[in-house]
């Protein structure tokens with residue numbers, strides 16, 4: 001029996017919450033985890049679907065044209081609802097895209113399917129907003145008023161910390177999406193609550209290691225192979241380095257590359273600068289103005305970091 005609706009979402013906190021909201025509005029739909037690189041191939045899973053919902057998958061410049069062609073073709077046969085909040089490529093105007101950089105994807109998903117959702121599902125949208133640091137936007141603050149914010153931060157923290165362990169365990173993440181789609185409290189999902197406690201201790205040890213070993217340039221502070229959560233490492237790198245941007249790099253032996261995570265204190269246009277610096281050394285990168293990631297050939301990792309530092313320095317003057 002062909003699936004009527006197929007859902008694709010990202011595996012981070014905002015993506016999981018978006019997926020849960022999409023699933024609540026389309027009970028029984030299969031949920032696939034994807035990312036900006038694999039979405040092109042992953043969409044093949046939906047070639048027989050009547051409706052395709054994609055949440056929180058950035059449309060990055062290098063693949064923009066292919067995504068546009070593929071999704072536009074799919075949209076001739078099925079209804080496509082592509083919900084995203086990452087900066088989009090210039091002149092990327094298509095009818096199937098629900099897009100707003102001022103919200104998180106979970107909130108956009110909640111708004112899009114609001115009519116078919118229990119109003120209490122708004123808290124799942126807020127977990128996504130907190131997970132993506134988008135909880136201070138006017139819409140999120142409005143939704144937050146209908147709940148006790150402290151309880152919601154606790155629940156959102158449980159997701160964000162809990163999924164830091166087993167990042168590639170998509171079956172586990174699918175179970176979480178399923179439970180969240182029923183509005184089960186994250187703190188009451190035993191595996192998630194247990195992992196959150198474990199992750200918090202690991203983060204604390206990571207934080208203390210970074211405090212000792214961070215290297216500071218002009219605008220960038222960096223750490224390499226910290227053996228811990230890479231995006232947290234990037235945050236603590238800029239905090240303890242005292243610079244506007246933090247970079248954490250982790251060597252991936254099987255591909256001879258570094259995975260990098262970059263975090264900024266304020267809007268540093270990271271999505272653009274990281275893409276440029278990564279491409280100059282044969283890698284890929286992108287994301288948000290304050291949070292980005294990428295993959296850099298191992299031999300060029302210091303060129304990438306120095307290039308980013310130089311670009312950030314020159315744009316301030």
Ligand SMILES: [Mn+2]
Pocket residue numbers: 014015056085104105132
């Ligand atoms: Mn997101």
